[in-house]
Amino acid sequence: MTASPDAPEAADPAAEPAVARPASVRGRLVSATARRSRPASARRRRRSSTLVLSLALMATGVLWTVLAPSGSAQDSAADSAAVREGRALYLQGCSTCHGLNAAGTVSGPSLIGVGEAAVDFQMSTGRMPLAKPGAQAERKEPSYSQVQIDQIAAYIQTLGGGIEKPEVSEEALADADLMFGGELYRANCAQCHQAAGEGAPLTYGKYAPALTNATPEQIVEAMRVGPESMPVFAESQIDEEGATAVAAYILHMRDTPSPGGHKLGSYGPVPEGLLAWLVGIGGLLGVCLWIGARQKV
């Protein structure tokens, strides 16, 4: 799991082949609305295209070879140091479950076509590598550095493309329309993650986690990837502007001090009722006892 010294520089450009997905894949995943350009994304796209146009042909080739049953495809990805590093890391830490060529085993699904967004989401939230099998992978401290995560992501991206890692800039967050984000959040997310983003259980030990720790990137990745029981919110449903607004709204909710005092976990009537009984009734019964004891005459 050691990252080579030159990995940092190598990681960035190598992460970009994502854009060079075959047109057919892109058309399936991304709708026209998503391509409505905004300054930040346009800049990013221009940069990435200049950086990786040269790799486009190669990546297309990789995709088709990978889709073929033979396992020799990985060798042709050796051009990029980052991808090579990523592959090494992958073989070391992930292949036991996801298979030597990422085609999946009984203990883990295939990663071909999941894309770098999925890898970044799963690894930066610490869900992968999976610690213990259970109803659902849990969020924990990530066990890889961001550089290593990017390398593995780059490697997985070469295996059939997939959703690229979204970028959420500080400015975009600051400019985001909170009202729009709130509307989208209440319409699409609150039914699982609860109105205040405190999370809630689903069936059979699964749960929608609290959104208290997710970074803006992870929020957008989660929407695009739809991990486990969470549905995918593709750009055709919630475009980039909307996704940023949702992230901004979630950050706003959790970072704004509540005007009414202690939040009680923002969990609504259950903790409220508990407090009314324990502190309200409990405290006043204590007062009754105290007054009663003082009246002994």
Added chain:
Amino acid sequence: MTTTSGPGAPAPKLAKRPSPVRKMNRAVDERFHTQRSLRENLNKVFPDHWSFMIGEIALYSFVILLLTGIYLTLFFDPSNTEIIYDGSYVPLKGVEMSRAYASTLDISFDTRAGLVFRQIHHWAALLFVAAIIVHLFRVFFTGAYRKPREINWLIGVGLLVMGIFEGFAGYSLPDDLLSGTGLRIASSIAQSIPVVGTWASFLVFNGEWPGTNFLPRLYVAHILLIPGLLLALIGAHMGILWFQKHTDFPGPGKTEDNVVGHRVFPVFAVKSGGFFMMVFAMLALLGGLAQINPIWLFGPYDPSKVSSASQPDFYIGFLDGSTRLMPPWEFRGLGHTVAAVFWPTVILPGILFTLLALYPWLESKFTGDRESHNLLQRPREAPTRTAIGAMSITFYVVLWISGGNDVIAKTFSISLNAMTWAGRVGIIILPPIAYVVTKKLCIALNARDHEIAHHGIETGIIRQLPSGEFVEDHRPKPDPVPDHPVVPTHRFELSPPGEHGNGHGKTGVATRARKAVTGFFTEEKAEGGEEPVSGARH
């Protein structure tokens, strides 16, 4: 009516010249004959026991509900009309919402002290219903509802039901997502009633759900109809209490025909006034420090949206729980379909509240006890009743926990399905277990009391008799030993009324205040002493 058997004290010197206040007082009396009833009522005797103050928590919460509620009515607009929000809560600026929701946001963000009033109001609502429930337990477990007080028990059950409806109406007013979700469930419950359901729901909601004109109706119910009813019921409750007089636990000097305690003035009045301030302080603390019902996070009601963990306030929780535990069984027959919600939300509370209301009569029917009782029982003295109470509480608590099972599942990382099944099993096996255990416990405690009353208190000193037998020394129980087993409490140290405190040297603040005011109101000699007094019960 109430005569005192307190010893006479030397009459305080009457003022030589009547003061202007006194003259006015006399003038009022000459016209309205107020003195006699004032004298009687201020001299009324109330017994002391901490548990007799629980009802007061409910009463004072209600007063605070009225006060804060009146403030809220100045700003709240119960209208379904849709407008575009333009207040100071940024994330909702520009959202289309009803005036009701917008005005609640304005109360929260743009009205002086609006949010703290809203929060005190809501906390007071929770405390109100919770105090009613605890008060009910006190009355139940001491047998205070027995003849002649069955009617006041019935009124109490009415107050509980009305309090629950009032709270639900209030919870539904702001027209946020939680309110709307709750109302929608209420409408489907109403519709589930066979034959009349659809019609009843149409009547209440003024047409198909969500009716266009429903909030104004709900508002009238919340601020006029139900509070009016509550006020009338509370008046009757207190009036009957005043007339029948308070019960008390047995003790020296206490009989079925007297009341031992403090007079309304000054001790009881001062104590109660102080306690009101305590309740108010508690609610002000909660309202000022703990956020309740942050409607701005839930967003305006929209039938297509729902938040997970949408819970009702705690007093509705048991119905939510029964719905969650009930398997989704629908019944078809006689040309009707009875929806699954009908059983846990209509039939179950119907049975529960009917049993609760009829309990005094059921008990007297089964025990054959048709006597009047003014002395209370301690829970252990009536093992069957106490066991029934424990069983019912267990039943209620299982439903209640199940109503919040998603939050519990999330907090303690338990599977929600496991919680549901634990609730289904628990609701069947836990209440009987509670019954048996409580009954055994009561009987054991009684046996111990009996032992103490007849053999004295164990000293732990073991002696060997010459015969070789071991015996434990027992200290005799302190006198006076009543003829029923009662564990010694501080009351045993009380000297019977009249033995001391005949006015000599007793000039505490309370005594002086009482003397002054009694003299002022009645122009009669003041009674001596602040010691407990006993009044005849006629």
